[in-house]
């Protein structure tokens with residue numbers, strides 16, 4: 084009908100896992116060649132010829148053939164202790180990146196941010212919305228909203244999809260979400276044997292899976308991030324204190340925060356954490372807007388369940404080339420960034436394990452549909468297909484398509 088706007092429901096988080104019949108415009112998307120969908124996720128104006136979502140078999144072979152070390156594994160082994168990691172919920176690994184990795188990682192994060200900024204500035208009517216499974220948005224971001232989001236992460240408003248931001252996030256058109264699909268070095272890291280070895284050490288098992296990947300860029304003037312922790316789903320949240328054996332058996336997530344340029348302890352966008360907080364499994368209660376509120380609230384009188392020492396806030400300061408691994412439920416926050424400081428660069432890679440009791444793996448929070456489709460169709464290297472398996476294998480997820488989560 085002329086003048087009417089076609090109603091299209093939003094794409095489910097993991098469309099290959101849902102059992103209900105999808106609306107035709109969404110169902111179409113899952114049937115087209117992945118090259119067509121990949122092209123729609125990379126509008127011409129982004130001008131990114133190297134984008135891994137458009138790689139051929141030769142490009143994947145080249146990645147494998149040219150891999151260099153990213154970590155000094157002897158430094159990792161020296162600093163990492165599995166039992167401390169399980170009881171602290173954190174492993175702080177200082178200066179473990181090779182000097183070449185520091186250089187390339189920093190460049191990659193800057194480039195990813197440039198792509199994100201470029202998309203924010205350009206004309207979204209040029210985007211092939213139909214192939215992305217929705218109609219042309221009726222609203223645009225305002226000038227202020229765009230300016231506020233430029234140069235940083237998690238700043239684009241997305242409480243609804245009226246301007247199309249949720250769609251651009253889910254499909255990783257916005258490079259801050261799944262930047263490994265935009266920047267070759269970040270894909271190298273995601274699939275790198277040394278990164279995967281680190282995950283196996285942290286999660287304490289051989290079979291590991293990918294969950295999500297983001298840029299976490301904190302520019303001068305960043306206001307700081309409140310205290311929070313992340314849910315796991317699958318019935319493992321808000322269940323009260325767990326002992327270490329019970330904790331290890333859960334379908335845990337490992338958030339890996341990679342800081343190629345590090346940060347200082349104060350007003351530099353640095354990470355703050357509370358060792359032992361994860362064992363309380365309390366993402367609903369363990370929240371606070373400031374350190375003071377945390378100290379007077381959730382933290383007051385709490386003891387580490389293993390060491391029996393009072394829980395306390397730590398403000399980290401990290402040299403370049405450092406990585407922080409953070410187990411599910413572990414409380415963390417981010418310091419503000421002063422106006423006269425340089426941007427803090429970070430990329431987050433989140434991996435996870437199965438529930439030891441059921442064997443099930445939680446559905447991923449953010450594998451873009453085109454990557455799930457490539458994985459299911461056998462278009463990716465075997466390791467990537469296995470890492471992405473929870474995005475398409477209903478048996479592995481125990482029939483779950485998503486879990487209610489806040490990131």
Ligand SMILES: O=C(O)CCC(=O)C(=O)O
Nearest residue numbers: 299340354415417429490
């Ligand atoms: O920016 C950081 O260092 C951490 C951000 C964070 O905690 C999050 O995105 O959940």
Ligand SMILES: [Fe+2]
Nearest residue numbers: 311312313415
């Ligand atoms: Fe977080």
